[in-house]
Amino acid sequence: MKAKVHVTLKNGVLDPQGKAVEHALGTLGFAGVGEVRIGKYIELELTDAAEKSKENIENMCKQLLANTVIENFDVEIVE
Amino acid sequence: MKAKVHVTLKNGVLDPQGKAVEHALGTLGFAGVGEVRIGKYIELELTDAAEKSKENIENMCKQLLANTVIENFDVEIVE
Amino acid sequence: MKAAVIVFPGSNCDRDMMVGIEHSLGRKPEMVWHKETELPDVDFIAVPGGFSYGDYLRCGAMSAHSPIMREVVKKANQGVRVLGVCNGFQILTEAGLLPGVLMRNAKLRFICKDVHLKVENAETEFTNKYSAGQAIRVPVAHHDGNFFADDETLAALEGNGQVAFRYCDAAGNVTDEANINGSRNNIAGILNEKKNVLGMMPHPERLCDTQLGGTDGKPMFDALVEALS
């Protein structure tokens, strides 16, 4: 069993990385790309039944995986 | 229109950040978490019809967004 | 020796590199902005440290696509000597001039301090003023210096004498404790197959001046000047 977590910047929060990539794609000759936003994608193996609840993973996100001041997160549990 | 790109480390490539998170989750008292792998999640707004092909985005990944020596990528185009 | 230092947006050891080279060469190298598409006629190119493009996405990834890098790759393939230090090393791997990648330090922290390096190959134009096995003292300052290559690549590097420097203790012993960032085989610097391209995380240019506490970096530039004049 696995949890897949997406951590993304909240709306309106500056994304210096995304901005720089946007710009670099332009210089590389890739036209037609608008805004770029860069987030994290985290995969966690779950070994213990007790941990498999979504709530538990959400707690991990709040405490460690995401910086909830500026980031949102989204948890998906897969087999 | 948007492209959603996942960039993940290849199997067998050591992930120092994942290891550190794994360890930190343990210290925080979250039991039952096995391996943790950390990748990137990139969202690109596509403004130009010509760029909307999956192939085009895959080229961006090969050239810039991923380092194919150690990373895999996955592209999804959404409305 | 005719030398050039490449400057990217976010390079910040370009001046350090210029001064380091000047100590051995007696004059300033040319500084070349990354948007240039041609290099002056040089026989030595230095790619300096710093945070080109903020180290965003992956260290060195965006710089590797700068217009000037096409020229650097071309010259390197023609045999021109290329030295990449710190961010410069990251850029050279991203540009495909050197194998492997530099990942986040194992302890995830930025590290700035003097370390010891064991000279593994003292028979190159970069290193022939050191002796093989010698332990030299050179500073590091990086967040992503954890050298990774797959087993096959690693075996090739070791087999061809492409490992230039390894992290070691003051006595020259290559130990786990001395491996500050988790690099495979304690690797601190590697050469390409033809040995005209060297990439290393530690900063030889920062220790070429007694006022700064040592000169263990200087023999590298002295060696290059001698080889190329």
Next chain:
Amino acid sequence: MSEITPEIVAEHGLSADEWKLCLEIMGREPNLNELGIFSVMWSEHCSYKSSKKWLKTLPTEAPWVICGPGENAGIIDIGDNQAIIFKMESHNHPSYIEPYQGAATGIGGILRDVFTMGARPICNLNALRFGEPDHEKTRHLVSGVVEGIGGYGNCVGVPTVAGECEFHKSYNGNNLVNAMAVGLADADNIFYSAAAGVGNPVVYFGSKTGRDGIHGATMASAEFTEDSEEKRPTVQVGDPFTEKLLIEATLELMKTGSIVAIQDMGAAGLTSSSFEMASKGGVGVELELDQVPMREEGMTPYELMLSESQERMLVILKPGMEDVAKAVMDKWDLEFAVIGKLTDTGNMVLKWNGEVVGDLPIDPLALASPEYDRPWVKTERPAEVKAADVESNVGRIDALKTLISHPNMASKRWIWEQYDHMVMGDTVGRPGGDSALVRVHGTNKGVAVTSDCTPRYCYQDPFEGGKQIVAETYRNITAVGAVPMAVTDNLNFGNPERPEIMGQIVGCIEGIGEACRTLNYPIVSGNVSLYNETNGTGILPTPTLGAVGLIQNIDDAASVAFKKEGQAIVVLGE
């Protein structure tokens, strides 16, 4: 536009008296844009309303002072047409809410204060205070702050060479992050902020404006309560890569001879920068807010005036120099926009797509900013404790071990090894000594820098404590062989509306002033951070000083390490 209700006025932090004064100055009820501007201009953070009266008593002059307090940073002359420009500033509240970004943007802000005046930054320092090491929040705060300082400073390529870090329970709910930047300029090429020349273009360059940190300046002046973590979305994110480009672009622009006046957009962004520039120059200004480069759609004039987006500058150009300036910004891939012009009306007129959305008199607003003589009581000196009266049940060796392993005393190597303290190739005296020593590039001169504060002394006796800090910096500079020249200060205290706290402020300032006068050691710049309190408990009085000294020949410098066996150890002093 919404009507101004008493709730809206209160939300903007204006007291009843301040609101009355505001109505008087305007001669009518202000609209929301105008109210927003009053609120940031009169916040403690921008107006120094509680401390101004006392700050005026500090000595600020000496023959080698080129520019004292009042500009972005202080400037001293080090001979050979070279000047050192330096200042210390706090980012306490933002660093508590988001330690990494709070500390990082603190570094960005103080660097801008220094290069705005024409200096290339040559080193950074920081002074940190956290709660008890085992307090639940401390670890998170310490690692975030240290990483943030390193993350920003390392990336812009300015060495972080010295600082201090202590722990005490009074900082459990209010950590302190004070940062100092030191820059080197040509003494005959210094830039100031007073706008001049009716008709001259007002130009914006740097990053785009987003909705970052709106209300940040008012937040920095309000006491913390339990629910203040809710204010999180106002956190600004720093972009050190853009700052590095901004440093290079600004210094390059300064060589073109096109600048009349320049100012960075710090706390309260466009509002305070444009007000200060116009007020100092005695001119009016007209801004076309729709011309401001924007990061997001649908931004309002109110948001544009109050945004605290980082890495932005405001400059008044000589007539016709727009193209020259734009070429420099294009080279460095930075935003550039002409957003207004200077006028002779003495007013600030804000326009949005041609329509006037705000019109405020500049001088009355800037000069009438409130100044309080807050009531204070002198701190009672506690009874003296005689050494003989203290029962001791530990041996000397154990006592020594306890002392040197205390987090306040133990080596701070774990901090400075996370900072690049060698970049720029002139760090002659690295962290770990009494002062760091940075060579003046290309010469044999050196600049010694240190930051110090002993809050426990200030708490027992603010006057003596204030004197002791000055003396400590003086000793630290002297100890490496340099001559102490001038000081910057960052006065961190609790709520000044409490007479005991105000007493600490007054006592410390008087002590610092007396010691500086005695030593001929002027204070050339500084910053005040008040309301460092949570639920009525204040921090220890923490007036941090940063000092700069000069050594003519760095080969004569001394360092802390014992050099050779057999050499004599001598104790100097009383």
